[in-house]
Amino acid sequence: MSDAAIFDQQAVADKVTGQSPLHHLSSSHKTEGVVLEEVPSLGYLTLRGDANDEAFRAGVHKALGLELPVQPMTLLQSDTVSIQWLSPDEWMIVCPGARCFEFESALHEQLSGHYAVVNVSGGYTMLTLSGDRALDVLYQSTAYDVHPRHFGTGKAVATTLAKATVFLRRPDDGKWELIVRRSFADYCWRWLVGVC
Amino acid sequence: MTQPNRLAQGGRVNRDRPLSFVFNGETYQGYEGDTLASALLANAVSVVNRSFKYARPRGIVAAGAEEPNAVVQLGASEAAQTPNVRATQQALYDGLVASSTNGWPNVQRDVMGLFGKVAGKMMPPGFYNKTFMAPASMWMTYEKLIRKAAGLGRSPREQDPDRYEHFHRHCDVLVIGAGPAGLVAASVAANSGARVILCDEQEQMGGCLLSTTETLNGKPANQWLSETLDHLAANPDVLLLPRTTANGYHDHNFVTLHERVAEHLGDTAPEGMARSRMHQVRAKRVVLSTGSHERPLVYANNDVPGNFVSGAISSYIHRYGVVPGNQLVVMTANDQGYRCAIDWYDAGRNVVAIVDARPDADGHWVKQAEERGLRILKGQVVFDTKGTKAVQGAWVSAWNAERFALTGEAQLLECDAIASSGGFSPVVHLAAHTGARPVWRDDIQGFVPAAVKGQLPTGGCNGVYPLHQVLADALDTGITAALDCGYEASRFILPEVDDLVESAPLALFEIPHTKATMRAPYQFVDLQNDVTAAAIELATREGFESIEHVKRYTAMGFGTDQGKLGNINGMAITARRLGQTIPETGTTVFRPNYTPVPFGAIAGPHRRELFDPKRYTALHSWHEQRGATFEDVGLWKRPWYYPIGNESMHDAVSRECLAVRNKVGILDASTLGKIDIQGKDAREFLGRVYTNKWEKLGIGKARYGLMCKDDGMVTDDGVTTCLGDQHFLMTTTTGGAAAILEWLELWHQTEWPELEVYFNSVTDHWATITITGPNSRALLREITDIDLDRDKFKFMEWRQGTVAGVPARVYRISFTGELSYEINVQADFAMHVWQTLFEYENKYGLTPYGTETMHVLRAEKGFIIVGQDTDGSVTPEDLGMQWCIGYDKPFSWIGKRALSRPDTSRRDRKQLVGLKPLKDDVVLEEGAQIVLDPNQPIPMRMVGHVTSSYFSPTLNHGFALALLMDGHNRMGEIVFMPMPDGQVHEAEVVGTVFYDSKGDRQNV
Amino acid sequence: MQRYSGFGLARHALSHHENWQRMWRNPTPKKAYDAIIVGGGGHGLATAYYLAKEHGITNVAVLEKGWLGGGNTARNTTIVRSNYLWDEAAALYEHSLKLWEGLSQDLNCNVMFSQRGVLNLGHTLQDMRDIQRRVHANRLNGIDSQVLDAQQVKEIVPILDCSSDRRYPVMGASWQPRAGVARHDAVAWGFARAADAMGVDLLQQTEVNGMRIEDGQIVGVETNRGFIGAKTVGCVTAGNSSVVAKQAGLLLPLESHPLQALVSEPLKPILDTVVMSNHVHGYISQSDKGDLVIGAGIDGYNGYGQRGSYPTIEHTLQAIVEMFPIFSRVRMNRQWGGIVDTCPDACPILSETDVKGLFFNCGWGTGGFKATPGSGHVFAWTLAKGHAHPLAKPFSINRFVTGQLIDEHGAAGVAH
């Protein structure tokens, strides 16, 4: 366990409700063949460490109950948590907001040496895109090749969304997840609605 | 209404759907399936424009993208005005309104035309450069007149009502051009399993198959065409894009395609539809099946309306059922001209003669013509045209090719149309976009694409013309493309076509006249820019020997058609004048676009609110509701000030400033860059990237840091907090956040990979709420469990706890000089905390303030803004921040070495000082230049400038920060700022701290 | 030299233009010259011209590997202005602007220098601070320059969208009335013709592929047409300067980048001045032929390909449509790229080198065209005297060692 300063940032008093970066817009947008929705208030942890370190991999597995994806651009997920490969030493963990500190603590419990876990839950929100024309929306939004032949289920990439960046994931056949930065969320939403 | 040139039957137009359109104020009718050009020809409209320079009457000469003359203004309303639309590529729609782009008072009777006739001889290439020089003072007047004659169409004056889309596409094989070659190559690749995109610029796919009389599998071409297209359309991995022009071929097989989605439907796109769409395609292989352009021949008065390239006539007959005249003379140097004559004859009109420059042609098409009893004049040429606004006849003579001279008696053949064919030029434009020069092939007398990785020219584009050879070539290409992309090539059965023997073409570009080139009537090479053979000859006479020089001197190929018809002829004419071959003369470089593309299509949806992202903090909606005005800082929208009622900016800022100094203000500081830094070497790393020391900063403490580049110039600053022994939170300037993170990674990844440290952006995660002012402690105490006792929670420390029930880190740091707390909470909860603070608004006089007040307050304390008080040429020493420089740190930190270079160690550099205007009510202008002697003549010696300047409501006078040469040694001196209105502001040089110089207030 | 005039044109028309003389000779190289200029672009030709005209040195050769004026002279957006921030740069560009003002008459070739004014727009508070700073400095340096507010900008360019609801509204601008545009090719041809007339040998298709240096002194250059001797060699090869320098064993503080520009189809006159925006990132003027001439920033990577990336064009046209929404239906005809040699401080190098007799004039980056006459003028002086002209002195290579940079980044906006 490192000496990193952590605390349960989610542990708010009962009367406090969090506000998503898209609270000022409607939380879903439906047009013919496309459904765009926000999934607010998830927990996000950035994990850093050495993928070649067996102990590190084992520690992550123990803490999250999931293998650490070491293949580039892969996404591994369980019912509660997902891990997305971002770089050889960086992963994005997504979990229910209320359990974020539990996983963060578990990681610190299990890991040692040179690693880092950073709570970035306030910094992101997730959009989902589904429907027959979801691909058409993506073709207009990212230069990454999202054709099913190239972007199969279980793939996840960090790339561009118009003039912003996005973590683009395909957790299952029928749905795309787009994780966008809080401050760009309004732009991303308006862009996607514009091209739907 | 009759359409005199429309055949009773034939063509691919829908005669059940007549369409009405207006050209130059007259109403005409055409049919669905027409282009504007075919409809005009059907209605026997011969003059469609006036030429650019000589204002000569011009008609339609071609049927596609190569058309130089029929460039019109489109649009019934102001907002729908579309300049320079090529009539041959504009589908007709009901209600279309178009007009000629030149001609006054109208295209039939044009005043400039008279001028052109009289003064044309005075306007050889380069005449602008040889005249209008005296007197010098008159040039701008002359220029106004020159400009009046400029341009083709006009820009609309209102905003475009349409929208445009962008699509990113990826495929294995992109096939450009859906003629027979493209269809075969695409089919083979698609059958093999490849992802295929097939595009074609025309309304319908099929290319030459749309107007050929040849049969495939013994049946009309149309049958094979529709079967093939149906088969492709049924394949889910094939994208068919008709009306789509490949306009730019960029590096690494990146091709831009412009799909005209609604341009054929009306002036504006139907509801919900984009006007056009840019497809940005990344392909593993690009098949160039772009075909070829037929070259017209250069002879005198070859621009008179009624002159056509021969293939265009076949197209008008077969595709639109339009014959543009009654009496045709064909001028050809190959068998194509015969096909045109046969089509004309078979349409029931009279062929006056086929004039063939070759003495002995006898191929299939020649025999066909002979069978029909057509008059053929072999070994003869058309060297001049009779007529001005319409062809009345063709002057014909025998000639000697070797001597390049007419030999016989000239005879006039009366006619109303002349079709000419000088052979074919492969459409190599796209292949040349990435810099590869086309290669000349003598056997086909044309340029073909150079070999470039990933690029597969086929068919006409590759110099292969007979249909059966085209199909075979395309089959090979399709197989190659499939194999290259890792697929096993599939079987594909080519249709059977006849191998029609053609007689050898003659390499012919220009035709001699009875007079020498310079004295002959105009022999046009580039119709759009009125470039003649004489102009080219003159250019070479004046010493322009490079083809690029000739092009630039004559403007050849600079038009909106980019010389598709004229360039090769121009090169041939240049080559002849220089006594060179065409390959020795070389080509000019083709560049994107192949055909012009609307700005709006290229800009796409990135307009107005989507032009650039607007970044918002978690508190933005509150600021909006409170009536804040916003300032653009990088991509962020930050509250600038919060006016109440009709308050002026000055009054609002004064009120906000006083609230902070006397009570408590609140600022949304969330935009500051924040970087989480962890690892056992984090502290060492900070020591290397900051100018000051970090080894002793204890947990719970914070410190200001200054960052330089290795040239010693200040690049960023901010407070970094020690969260744990190996855990820090760095803050950066708002604008610098992304660049600084990349900067840290750069040094870590490339220079010091051995240091164990991780950097992660938490800018968006943390919302930062600053409360500052004497009441801030009392206010915060209302809603926090953190012990705020002054001795327990000191200046430059941080504590963890809850604020308004939300877990928070609170930093006691100050950018105003007042007692301040920066509350950091996860952004989702920021609004709750902010609103809870405002429950105490009246109790403590809590006042929201924006960046302007922040600037005033920080400047009163002499705190710098990087980028405003620095400009990339300022060192920490220049700023007087020696206290922030760890000269004796063991590692030679970034920027240290540069500070001892001769110029950076000069004592008289520009240094940051304070300025106090001698008159209290004067607020110096930011950017004002400082002089020591206001009475010196211009140019004055400037010794610095004002970087920040404000009125201080606290001090009740103006004050400023400035960079001043040797400023640190000028304390007490008076300096001067001469203003444009003649006033000279005077100010005393003082220290940079104007308020609370001992710093007591932040320590209370 | 045959004089150009309207009268002469009429006379030639009567003889069917069959008697025009060559603009310049096509000489064979001599064994040696008093001075060699490597590079037959605008700057090199101007250098040769002023060497002959001002210093009487006519035994000069200009060595051009391709065709005269075929590099960046032929590939720019023709903007001429002098409103630079720092004294050194402002003095150099103003010197150039003054030469532009009499250039057509001086060369007896109309270079169509059109003083239609240049606007540099400001869209943020920091833009406006920078504009004010630059304009104050210009004024005290004797350069015509003023700050305009959005309303005044709108009066000069009514078609510019100055509404407050744009992503980056126009807050104001700097305005230099004497600035403008010129006919780029004619500048090269005018200098070439005038230099040739005074005896300068213009050697096209002559590529330098080596430098002969003896005892630290240049003695001549190796070319594809053989060795040509000279004890004074001035290299004016813009984007290719690093390549030429390497032949003399020198390294320069330069990086060559693609700089793209584009034109629309020709339109009837609609834009009477030059509009530049650093923040929205595009600049535009309308040529006398009617094309909108548009440019933007450079591509980030090194390149000698005379072409750049599509996204740069895309962003540029987004900027143009943002500023001029009425141009949405106007169409882009053609794009092209130049190779710009950029210096770390966005200012040129006019300098002696460690090799005696070898001089470099380079590093003009994106701003070379406007400097053409001034650059040639001071560089000719430098070659003639053997040391830097007073206006050239601050632009020595040595500044990258001492740190005495003249940083025009940001301050001068897009330095075109």
Place this chain on the structure above:
Amino acid sequence: MFLIYCPYCGEEREESEFHAKGQAHLARPADPDNSSDEEWGHYLFFRENPRGIHHELWVHAAGCRKFFNVTRHTVSYEILETYPIGEQPRVTANQMEKPA
């Protein structure tokens, strides 16, 4: 527009995801304090800027955030290899003596 193979992501990605960062393998003088002004000036500003084979630094800014090296021809723009920081190029100008 380039298509660049990111050695960390293991696939070709669009240029718009990357930033070019200039000449690769620039060595900061080991002992800055004792380096001469000339050495420091050269390190800061002087560059090879070749017409031909160029080893350059790029960062996969919108992807994995990793820096890596690219060997690219500055005329044809062909990318001949990409390789991680710390490795040396396999393709060099000396091997590829073909003129541009």
